[in-house]
Amino acid sequence: MSTLDTQLGTVRGWITQLRLGNANPAPIVLPANRQSLDIGPGETLEIAHAGDSDYQRLVSLVEQVFDPGASLIPVMTGPSNALCSISASSSYNEARAAWYAADGQAGSHWSSGAGKTTGWWRCCFTTPVTAMGYAITSSSPYGDSGPKDWTLRGSNDGVNWIVLDSGTGVAWVDGQRRQFSLAQPASFTWWEINITAGARPDYAAPLALAEVQLYAPATQRILVPAATDYQIEYLADRTRIKRLAAERRQLMATVRL
Numbered sequence: 001m002s003t004l005d006t007q008l009g010t011v012r013g014w015i016t017q018l019r020l021g022n023a024n025p026a027p028i029v030l031p032a033n034r035q036s037l038d039i040g041p042g043e044t045l046e047i048a049h050a051g052d053s054d055y056q057r058l059v060s061l062v063e064q065v066f067d068p069g070a071s072l073i074p075v076m077t078g079p080s081n082a083l084c085s086i087s088a089s090s091s092y093n094e095a096r097a098a099w100y101a102a103d104g105q106a107g108s109h110w111s112s113g114a115g116k117t118t119g120w121w122r123c124c125f126t127t128p129v130t131a132m133g134y135a136i137t138s139s140s141p142y143g144d145s146g147p148k149d150w151t152l153r154g155s156n157d158g159v160n161w162i163v164l165d166s167g168t169g170v171a172w173v174d175g176q177r178r179q180f181s182l183a184q185p186a187s188f189t190w191w192e193i194n195i196t197a198g199a200r201p202d203y204a205a206p207l208a209l210a211e212v213q214l215y216a217p218a219t220q221r222i223l224v225p226a227a228t229d230y231q232i233e234y235l236a237d238r239t240r241i242k243r244l245a246a247e248r249r250q251l252m253a254t255v256r257l
Contacts, residue, residue: 040248045241047253061230061241062252063223069216072129075104083126088112089119092205098122101209106175109139111205112195119207122192123214128156130187132218134165135179137211138172142200145208146172149197152180154188161192171199175210185217225251 039045074083076099088098090113098121101110112119138146152165164186170178191214198206229245241253 038248039243039251041243041246043243045243045251045253047239047241061225063225063249067219067221069132069218072125072131072214072216073102073123073212076102085124086122087124088121090116096205096208101212104211106137106140106210109208109210111139111145112207114204115206117198117201117206118196120192120194121209121212122190123212124158124190126189128187128189129191129214129216130185131182131191131214131216132185133179133181133215134191135177135211135213135215136193136209137177138175139208139210140175142203142208143172143174143176145198145200145203145206146170146176147193147195147197147207147209148199150193150195152182153192153194154186155190155192156188158190161190162186162188177211222252225249 074081076086079086079097079099086099086102088110091097092111092113096109096111098110100108101121102123110121134152136146138144147167148170150167151163153161153163155161164182165180167180193209193212195207200206229243229249231242231244233240233242241251243249243251
């Protein structure tokens with residue numbers, strides 16, 4: 001049972017279908033008591049239910065909203081502090097040391113050693129931390145020295161590593177920030193971006209990272225949708241719920257049968 005199920009309680013038996021421009025979809029019988037769907041502008045959730053004179057009051061909606069998790073890597077003023085230490089396989093010079101990729105300043109960055117076209121950047125915490133995502137910001141200038149191919153890896157001893165995410169053939173521009181999500185939360189002491197290829201091997205310092213951020217799992221909130229966000233149409237045997245607001249949301253719809 002999910003956290004959302006626990007908070008809302010369990011409701012028995014229902015049938016739902018999502019219509020995305022298909023006028024005659026076949027109903028799908030779902031094993032769960034409720035359904036959460038990522039619904040965007042113009043999309044319609046259609047709930048088919050048993051004939052019941054009171055069915056209109058038995059359909060309820062909530063929205064599942066996720067707030068970004070806290071940043072786990074603190075703003076660094078040197079290679080180490082009480083929470084963690086930053087290192088890299090090589091550095092171009094002291095002004096391009098590994099910790100500059102976690103100093104909170106977009107104008108500074110870590111660069112690999114001269115001619116080093118592969119390498120790793122690591123953050124080692126004093127105790128294991130749980131993360132759900134990470135972000136990389138390319139340097140400015142020389143943004144195209146961002147990693148082309150890489151893996152995000154985790155370890156609890158600095159020896160045995162587990163691959164958590166990867167990027168392949170990625171191109172960067174100056175100061176570009178990209179955020180990535182993990183398939184599921186992971187907990188490790190050592191976190192590493194292992195770069196296996198860069199886009200500009202001809203640069204004196206072929207690899208560069210302006211900022212690296214690691215994020216704790218997002219926190220969940222539950223909201224009752226505003227009337228202006230959805231258009232609800234009650235028919236004889238079903239309820240149609242159309243998303244009006246511009247942004248996508250996780251909509252949880254429930255009907256009692």
